[in-house]
Amino acid sequence: MEKPVPRPNADSAPFWEGCAAHEFRFQRCRDCGKAQFYPRAVCSHCQGRDLEWLVSAGKGAVYSVTTVYRGPSAAFKDVTPYQVALVDMDEGFRFMANVRGGEAEIGTRVRVIYEERGDQTIPQVEIGG
Amino acid sequence: MKKAVITGAYSTRVGDLQGATCMSLHTEAGLGALADAGLAVADVDGLLCAYSFTEPHLMLASVFAEYIGMQPAYASAVSMGGVTACMLVMQAAALVEAGYCRHVLVxxxxxxxxxxxxxxxxxxxxxxxxxxxxxxxxxxxxxxxxVAQRYMSEFGVTSEQLAAIAVTHREHAALNPKAHMKSPITVDDVMNSRFIATPLHLLDCCLISDGGAAVVVSAADAAADLRRPGVHVLGTGQGHTHEYIVAAPSLTDFGCKRSAADALGRAGLKPADIDVVEIYDSFTITLLAELESMGFFQRGEAGVAAAAGELKIGGKLPCNTHGGLLSYGHSGAAGGMFHVVEAVEQLRGDAVGRQVEGAELALVHGDGGILSAHCSVVLGRA
Incomplete structure (x- = not known):
């Protein structure tokens, strides 16, 4: 059994194409100026439709983190325990990732790295930065 | 506006019920609630159902109506996770208050x-x-x-306090012959049970059970001749902030704040007026965060209260008197309905062995997703 591979759609294709090029793309609203993640066709802050794609510097801090001892499926059994973190990126948006290269706690600085999985590239974080 | 009352309530056995099906549990629960009210299937003009994992039908209310031989004037199925039961009660109350239905089976x-x-x-x-x-x-x-990690970091909640919540639920379940898990546990047992995801141990997590539950919500003017005095639906409210935890606007404040404020406000009440609460407890942290977000305790105080026994029957705020999802049982949407049925039993004085003395006002609360969708229901004794 393989770990889940993200299935991009029209909203998210630019993000996943960016990941394939090891580039973390996120959206910012040209109307209200706020960043958002995950990518959508609308700004979730002001409902503006004029969104631009920017490239993140790939650095942030852990907002919360848990160490998972029971995974959701057999695909994760071999890698338990593993950490799942919510990461607040310096550009003002949040995303989820596994932590590589050590154990993170709330506030730990992390940087984005990339994992090849199936036909996709998914962002992860490692300690440092 | 007509007033809504709960005229019937019933919950099946819970646990490992070999031979049960989704529809057989619906049937036992539905007919049980109707018998409790003194109503027949033909008296029901509204039918509300939730969703099923084992029989994932697109139109569960139609499937159940057909299965049992009911042809209601109104039917709907709602799929909103753990909040569904409370939402169905809110919807049923709205239907009878608006005059569309006289007796809604949920x-x-x-x-x-x-x-x-x-x-x-x-x-x-x-x-x-x-x-x-x-x-x-x-x-x-x-x-x-x-959520728990963030809560611990911001408000000093401890694993021992979360464990005390699990222990209290097990103590309540031990008073309830129907509960799925009745064997006593200690704070040490919870702390020593294996980690599922830190800081949550196995015994911080709810059960998985077979079971069913149902209520009848009636218009007060249609309820006068029924078997039991109706339990009043005094106020209801909802709150919604997100679906996915990655997009939650806060990890410590949730839609329960608004749902409880609206439900209590519509009832003309405040948290301190409530005698007994039946609040969604998918995990120990769920209950703690909701108790504080809804205003029953100040920040950082619900865990202290749990450790001091204030959530026990006989304590300051008796909570999940049937044993909750943590120890009574969790059967999908029925998990939330067990809380509703327990509130009805408490307000009728029927909770033998676990009755909160003099209980006149109850708040029931459900949460779906990851503290994503909330509904609160305030109930009052007849």
């Missing part, structure tokens, strides 16, 4: 334990966002654990 049930051969955990994991959460092995316990 039915939930699923054989989630025996009918899924241990695959319930994997099925529940698919609740996460396919692109932005599932690839990371996020589970529902992991998502609640992220």
């Amino acid at each position: 039915v939930t049930g699923d054989n989630r334990l025996s009918g899924m051969r241990g695959n319930a955990v994997q099925a529940l994991a698919e609740v996460g966002n396919q692109q932005y959460e599932q690839p990371y092995g996020m589970t529902i316990p992991a998502a609640y654990a992220l």
Whole structure:
């Protein structure tokens, strides 16, 4: 059994194409100026439709983190325990990732790295930065 | 406006119910609630159902109506996770208050334990966002654990305090012959049970059970001749902030704040007026966060209160007097309905062996997703 591979759609294709090029793309609203993640066709802050794609510097801090001892499926059994973190990126948006290269706690600085999985590239974080 | 009252309530056995099906549990619960009210199937003009994992029908209310031989004037099925039961009660109350229905049967049930051969955990994991959460092995316990870590960091909640919540639920379940898990546990037992996702141990997590539960919500003017005095639906409210934990605006404040404020406000009450609460407890942290977000305790005080026994029957705020999802049982949407049925039993004085003396006002609360969708229902004794 393989770990889940993200299935991009029209909203998210630019993000996943960016990941394939090891580039973390996120959206910012040209109307209200706020960043958002995950990518959508609308700004979730002001409902503006004029969104631009920017490239993140790939650095942030852990907002919360848990160490998972029971995974959701057999695909994760071999890698338990593993950490799942919510990461607040310096550009003002949040995303989820596994932590590589050590154990993170709330506030730990992390940087984005990339994992090849199936036909996709998914962002992860490692300690440092 | 007509007033809404709960005229019938029933819950099936819970646990590992070999031979039960989603529809057989719906039938037992639905007919049980109607018998409790003194109503026949033909008296029902509204039918509300939830959803099922073992029989994932698109139109569960139509499936159940056909199964049991009912042709209601109004039928709907709602799929909103753990908040569904409270939402159905709110919707049923709105239907009778608006005059569309006289007697609405609200039915939930699923054989989630025996009918899924241990695959319930994997099925529940698919609740996460396919692109932005599932690839990371996020589970529902992991998502609640992220809340717990943040809560501990900001407000000093301890694992011992969370464990005390689990212990209190087990003590209540031990007073309830129907509960799924009745064997006593200690704080040490909870702390020494294996980690599921830090800081949550196995005994911080709810059960997976087979079971069903139903209520009848009637217009007060149609309820005068029924078997039992109706329990008044005094106020209801909802609150919604997100679906996925990755997009939650806060990990410590949730839609329960608004749902409880609206429900209590519509009832003309405040948290301190409530005698007994039946609040969604998918995990120990769920209950703690909701008690504080809803205003029953100040920040950082619910855990202290739990450790001091204030959530026990006889304590300052008796909570989940049937044993909750943690120890009574959790059967999908019926898990939330067990809380509703327990509140009705408390307000009728029927909770033998676990009765909160003089209980006149109860608040029932459900939460769906990862503290995503909330509904509160304030009930009052006849």
